[in-house]
Amino acid sequence: MKILLISNMYPSKDFPSYGVFVKNTEQILLDNGVSVDKAVMTKRTGKLGKLVGYASHYLKIIASGLTKKYDYLYVHYASHNALPLLILKKLNKRVKIVTNVHGSDVVPEVPSQEKFQPRVKELLHRSHKIITPSPYYKELVQEKYGVTTPIYIFPSGGVNFKLFYSFSTKEEAYKELNLNPKQRYIGCVSRIDVGKGWEFYLQAIAQLEAESLTDYKYIYVGSGKDEPKFKQMVQELNLADKIIHFPLLPQSSLAYVYNVIDAFVFPTIRKGESLGLVGLEAMACGAPVIGSRIGGLKDYIIDGQNGLFFEPGQAGELKEKLRLFMESSAEQKENMSSQAVKTAKLYSVDEISQQLPTIFFNEV
Structure with a gap:
């Protein structure tokens, strides 16, 4: 053929x-x-x-x-x-x-x-x-x-499991990204464009940190037309010390990102989010997905098992789901991580x- x-x-x-x-x-x-x-x-x-x-x-x-x-x-x-x-x-x-x-x-x-x-x-x-x-x-x-x-x-x-998998040791990932291995991270990977929901991610972080300072920092990987607005909002929300921004990265580097984060945030508001492969790639590396209840995400996120849902565009609800995840026990987080990997394997x-x-x- x-x-x-x-x-x-x-x-x-x-x-x-x-x-x-x-x-x-x-x-x-x-x-x-x-x-x-x-x-x-x-x-x-x-x-x-x-x-x-x-x-x-x-x-x-x-x-x-x-x-x-x-x-x-x-x-x-x-x-x-x-x-x-x-x-x-x-x-x-x-x-x-x-x-x-x-x-x-x-x-x-x-x-x-x-x-x-x-x-x-x-x-x-x-x-x-x-x-x-x-x-x-x-x-x-x-x-x-x-x-x-x-x-x-x-x-x-x-999902390419030869590339996206949970590393047995995370040291290499921290080193490659020049991150502190003693720090805890939440992450998001997406273009900084209309409909991607980057603004709700930043707003939710700002609300959470304003209520009670967490021991987390927040990674964002991506570039796009709205990048100047992204950087301006980071400054306006006083998040410069909390946000770590990487430009677009090759897939090999994304595997490092997924391995250093405790959870992956997928804040899209696009009804045209036909699958959301980055969420599955993050799951393959053991990161549960805190995602919008929209589009293709509804086909693979199981609320409370391999991730958490929030309503699209609702920064306040995203804040609460971030808090819920952070306050979960180590055993609960480990169970969610294991379920995330199992889900991703269905798409390998x-x-x-x-x-x-x-x-x-x-x-x-």
């Missing part, structure tokens, strides 16, 4: 985390004997760079679809790749498209993304198969677009690796 992998997000040396799950799905296909060509974009900066990049990317998609024979065209991110695929489908009706939809594909995060919705709908109706990361997202796609196209679930490449690459090729090999 031969597949053309299409995505406007793919890792590069400068941006190793950008679309890394796309590369992970590629590797799963390769490991299962599937031949994969690529029409992918790495991260571009500046308007001109993006314009040239997308023009070249679109031309490659159309040219590859017309001049080469593939069993399937497998696309990640319907919104930004629909246009060339719809053109290609008109020029060559025999091409079979498998569309893997994520996040803002279905639930636009900002008004400017709404313009893609008519093309997304058309692409999904013209696709041979659809892949979503979670049961929650599958229902969302069915309800919004009324598609009759078969929809399959595949959790975004899965080894556990799910056959699901993706099966989707392609099973004809409908």
Whole structure:
């Protein structure tokens, strides 16, 4: 079987985390004997760079679809790749498209993304198969677009347990991150962008610390358009001594972060949070997830067992859940940690690796 992998997000040396799950799905296909060509974009900066990049990317998609024979065209991110695929489908009706939809594909995060919705709908109706990361997202796609196209679930490449696991000793992790091994940490890993909930994380910390100083410090890993606002809020809330901010890190470094934190906070308010793979990666390292009761998080967080829920956007409730976790006994925390690892194993690459090729090999 031969597949053309299409995505406007793919890792590069400068941006190793950008679309890394796309590369992970590629590797799963390769490991299962599937031949994969690529029409992918790495991260571009500046308007001109993006314009040239997308023009070249679109031309490659159309040219590859017309001049080469593939069993399937497998696309990640319907919104930004629909246009060339719809053109290609008109020029060559025999091409079979498998569309893997994520996040803002279905639930636009900002008004400017709404313009893609008519093309997304058309692409999904013209696709041979659809892949979503979670049961929650599958229902969302069915309800919004009324598609009759078969929809399959595949959790975004899965959790790589060769990378994400609970270290037997944490010394290396503290050393790599230049952190104090005697200090206790809570962590969050996310882009600093609209809908990610970073402001509620900071507000909850400020409220908690104002009521009673804790012996915790709080890690935030990420960069984004709202980073200036993030830094300003840290200062306004007098959290400079409590917040440790790292920029975007490669996955190998994220494993260190997950191993030094007692719990992972996932404060998203996005209805388009199609799975939340970072939460599962944190769980694999033994960190329970204190997360918003929203999106794909509802499919794997079990309140009180492997994590805690709070209502999206409610900083006060997040504060209380942080307090509840901190005041839990060592035995309760250890039980939550063990349950978190068990949950993550259900999403491990080894556990799910056959699901993706099966989707392609099973004809409908």
